[in-house]
Amino acid sequence: MAEHPTGIPIQLEPLVVRVLAPNASPYTYTGTQTHIVGTTDLAVIDPGPDDPAHLAALARVIAGRPVTAIVVTHHHRDHSPATRPLQTATGAPIVGAAPFALDDAGARADASFDPDYVPDRVLAEGDSVSGDGWTLQAIATPGHTSNHLAFALPETKALFSGDHVMGWSTTIVSPPDGDMAAYMASLDKLMGRDDRVYYPGHGEAIEQPQRLVRGMLGHRKQREGQILRLLREDAMPIPILVSRMYVGLDARLVPAAARSVLAHLYDLQTRGLVREQEASWQIAA
Missing domain, CATH: 3.60.15.10 (Ribonuclease Z/Hydroxyacylglutathione hydrolase-like)
Known part of the structure; x- marks a missing residue:
């Protein structure tokens, strides 16, 4: 350039x-x-x-x-x-x-x-x-x-x-x-x-x-809140979370978004807020 x-x-x-x-x-x-x-x-x-x-x-x-x-x-x-x-x-x-x-x-x-x-x-x-x-x-x-x-x-x-x-x-x-x-x-x-x-x-x-x-x-806390709100609606696999969270994202960047969502989910799981079941994530009971 x-x-x-x-x-x-x-x-x-x-x-x-x-x-x-x-x-x-x-x-x-x-x-x-x-x-x-x-x-x-x-x-x-x-x-x-x-x-x-x-x-x-x-x-x-x-x-x-x-x-x-x-x-x-x-x-x-x-x-x-x-x-x-x-x-x-x-x-x-x-x-x-x-x-x-x-x-x-x-x-x-x-x-x-x-x-x-x-x-x-x-x-x-x-x-x-x-x-x-x-x-x-x-x-x-x-x-x-x-x-x-x-x-x-x-x-x-x-x-x-x-x-x-x-x-x-x-x-x-x-x-x-x-x-x-x-x-x-x-x-x-x-x-x-x-x-x-x-x-x-x-x-x-x-x-x-x-x-x-x-x-x-603030951006990362916003993404965390977005994940929790979506999972309160229903259990979701990561690809669905990414499609709901990153509307219009360049397709080349979708893998990066998926990895960052996974990082958020692991952090939330460690804190006892979410859990994984059969390749989907849900709010912890």
Whole structure:
């Protein structure tokens, strides 16, 4: 898309450059955004897919400067595969989200897992990497995936939100690795912060992050209420719930909606509000 050029560095602020990968899709929007932090030495956040054109674009931005860390928010194939050729090119360690192997028999509605992702250092809540004039502090934000991390840049009060909070859509929460209760708790955690701006993995920078996060919490609570109202009418399988809840939805996004409805149902089931019987869901007695 002309308005979203791939491979062109965009200076978001003095410490942050964004490069868009050429992997646009109904699930990645215009593509995965790689963020390069620093001036004299660098961190590369979510280098994206193993795409030669994207790697060449990153090399042009790096321009021979030392890379202190290749930082990963989570292990989906649109975020982490380029860690390996980038490490070969720069010698930098891969740090961030824990590795995770999952045999998920359910329909994948978002980018699938990167089975070859192996970090040199796993970061947990409060861990950090730093360079000349910058620090990236890990914030555990599970929900979209069990190992999802966001990264705060305290020098400018920016937050790299990965896929937990995006600039174009609510994130997919796809069980069993995705967990709706964890996702909501992670949104609550971000509400307690005072970050100035979010730089997401997909979509534009979020200039009023607290307002957006509040709206996302409200949206998920609205969907939960919608499910409960429908199940009070009658027991329903997930495809019927999706057709009633997402009228006019692009057919390509129906699998994603079904996975998020399932995540809501699992959360409601854990809370004793609904139960499953013979492939249908109903209000718990």
